[in-house]
Amino acid sequence: MKRLAAAALTINLLGAAVVAPAAVAGDFAGLDPLGFSADGQVFAFEEFGTQDGSGFPYSNLYFIDTQADRYLPGTPVRVRLDDESAGLGAARAKSRQQARTLIERYRPEDNPGLLAAFNAPTELNVGKTTLRYRAFAVEPPAGEPFTVALAEIDLPVAEKCRDLSPESGVGFRLTLTETDGTPADRLIHEDDRVPESRNCPLSYQLSGAMTYHPLGAPAVHVALVLVRSLGFEGADGRWIAVPFRP
DSSP, rough: OOOEEEEOOSTTTTOOOOSSSSSSOBBBOOOEEEEEEETTSEEEEEEEOOOOOTTTTEEEEEETTTTTTEOOTHHHHHHOOOOSSSSSHHHHHHHHHTTTHHHHHHGGGOEEEEEEOOOTTOOOOOOOEEEEOOOOSSSSSSSEEEEEEEEOOOOOOOGTTTTTTTTEEHHHHEEEEEEEEEEEEEEEEEOOOOOGGGGGEEEEEEEEEEEEOOOTOOOOOEEEEEEEEEESOOEEEEEEEEEEOO
């Protein structure tokens, strides 16, 4: 069965650690979109941060087949240093070392693509369910807008969440409603279950879009969906990357 490539990404666009002002708070991880393979068939990104509760630093690298919407074999690469005094930089360096073969093979940092839209959860007075963006960062503007819309859908609560979070039976649907300025109604993704990797989801927000235009091949877009889920000390923020070709 097709596996949705889901991952925790950080809310901080620049990849800095998020420091909560309260003594008790959830864990919103950091995002570093590494980029694409030259042909656009692979999208890679890193999530990193410090776990709530344990204080352990972690770094996970995800490599997604953008055609099949699956993780590549052997991924995600997950690193957690079970030492609250360990530095986050050490966890990030270790994950890159473990993923060195994949990084050297696909060279995502040579093809970073474009972060074409981003709505952080801390930003006020912005829509949570729609993103409208252009695919190129040029002036004067080139091309017409793309619009992606998100809707939450009710699904059965996962077995492990029934006692902990009975309200967590929620999934999402993504629809492309505008393609290069032309109205559209194309389903990009629709959950048929709640994957265990989402850890009792509470809500979703459409928060970002990546674009990449490989030479001689169709453009690749990636919708970034923020999922708020049950955490140890509060709601955690994680991300789901959904690739599509408009």
